[in-house]
Amino acid sequence: MESQKPERIDLDKQYDCPCRRRGQLIPITLTEAFGCDRCQQIFVLEDNGYVLEQLSTSYPYKRSWRWMGNSWHMIQPRWGKSYLPIALSIIFVLVIIWLPLALRWANSSSIIAWAMVAVVLAILPGFMLWLTYRR
Template identity: 60%
Template sequence: MQPQKAHKIELNIDYPCPCRRRGRLTPITLTEAFGCSRCQQIFVVEEGGYVIEQLSASYPYKRSWRWTGHQWNVVHSGLGDSYLPLALGIVLVLLSIGLPVALRNPAGMNIILWAIVALLLAVLPALMVWLAYRR
């Protein structure tokens, strides 16, 4: 089934809430935003009027939807939903390269290489969490 074409979001029309709580999105005067009558969330219009984005401090990723004329479709952000598999893949690559190198070197260099591998394994998840929450 083909995805339906996105319609431009009109700023003076009520829409159903995309959070599936049977609320209604009503325009907020003098802004390009909508407020839900049921879940009390605020949604701003983005990307030239074709996407609404939920403003929420409790959700680390921005949730977005497109209006098809009858319902809201979730806009997927690409890598934003797959940080865990990406992190595991990077750790596995580092281990597959680091372990053979560390085992082939003399004992004195072995400690230095293990320290570098441990440092990379500690810094990499911290860097990924920072990248995820900096939006």
């Protein structure tokens, strides 16, 4: 039966790499860290040895895992799931509310400029979302 509670990570043991690249985590001497022999990532212990955190990452949030006895379970970041709703709400405000107001108050010569600004501002959250989730 699989353990439901996270277990303390022992620095003297070898674990599978949580990045799913079939590597092994090897303790780094004189530190509270592990290195993967396959993906060359470095992981440090946090939360009194219950959380393994990826040290160098290109993600906007730190990737962390808990050891559940025989497998790693990723700790979901608080903002990681809410990027899409935030981006969609920004696009909604810009396109549905701001653009018609801008077009109503703009004179005929600046309508194209206002429309271009609205399109650029609507694309910006999508670009930020793409930068966040690309790997």
